[in-house]
Amino acid sequence: NAGVTQTPKFRVLKTGQSMxxxxxxxxxxxxxxxxxxxxxxxxxxxxxxxxxxxxxxxxVPDGYNVSRLKKQNFLLGLESAAPSQTSVYFCxxxxxxxxxxxxxxxxxxxxxxxx
Amino acid sequence: xxxxxxxxxMESNEEEPVHLPCNxxxxxxxxYIHWYRQLPSQGPExxxxxxxxxxxxRMASLAIAEDRKSSTLILHRATLRDxxxxxxxxxxxEYGGSQGNLIFxxxxxxxxxx
Numbered sequence: 001n002a003g004v005t006q007t008p009k010f011r012v013l014k015t016g017q018s019m020x021x022x023x024x025x026x027x028x029x030x031x032x033x034x035x036x037x038x039x040x041x042x043x044x045x046x047x048x049x050x051x052x053x054x055x056x057x058x059x060v061p062d063g064y065n066v067s068r069l070k071k072q073n074f075l076l077g078l079e080s081a082a083p084s085q086t087s088v089y090f091c092x093x094x095x096x097x098x099x100x101x102x103x104x105x106x107x108x109x110x111x112x113x114x115x
Numbered sequence: 116x117x118x119x120x121x122x123x124x125m126e127s128n129e130e131e132p133v134h135l136p137c138n139x140x141x142x143x144x145x146x147y148i149h150w151y152r153q154l155p156s157q158g159p160e161x162x163x164x165x166x167x168x169x170x171x172x173r174m175a176s177l178a179i180a181e182d183r184k185s186s187t188l189i190l191h192r193a194t195l196r197d198x199x200x201x202x203x204x205x206x207x208x209e210y211g212g213s214q215g216n217l218i219f220x221x222x223x224x225x226x227x228x229x
Contacts, residue, residue, distance in 0.1 A: 004158075101206075
């Protein structure tokens, strides 16, 4: 059981370039999330998905797009990267989503720098 | 979600118990208390959660005040590997149409001295 994996681990982009971050989970979870974490801050939700083929906006969605074509994968895209998107990105998955007893499993993160 | 208040940082000595406090004076009757921790350069990991009664698992214990306005995460014997940021998060029993995401504050940074 690999849990939640993220690809790549590190990336440096120039302003205006595009890229896709891949998240994969092998726990058959319905819910998947993309968060970002800026230095000294807690995590903030970018987008999330409640099942295959569905996505929704979180707290800070501007400048990002997502897709969930397969249940186990959740992709985060940056169409035109900006320095303000320099951050560490975490993917998470969970079984029950909004229920109070639900627990989330996080990936190791992707450190993105936009020059 | 109701808010939580945690100290910014705490220090502990290795192999001694650690008590990490969390205040949540506006907690509702249906809020679960969750704790996650984030080791340096890693993603957060679940530690423990509870509703009213104290809870124990292999990682830690959670002591919940009788009025539920505060709780304490207890690490029984701190190791160097326990140095991390610890987050106390409240989650309602059922959000209905909510996003289901965790709402992170700044947490408590725990340092463990050898």
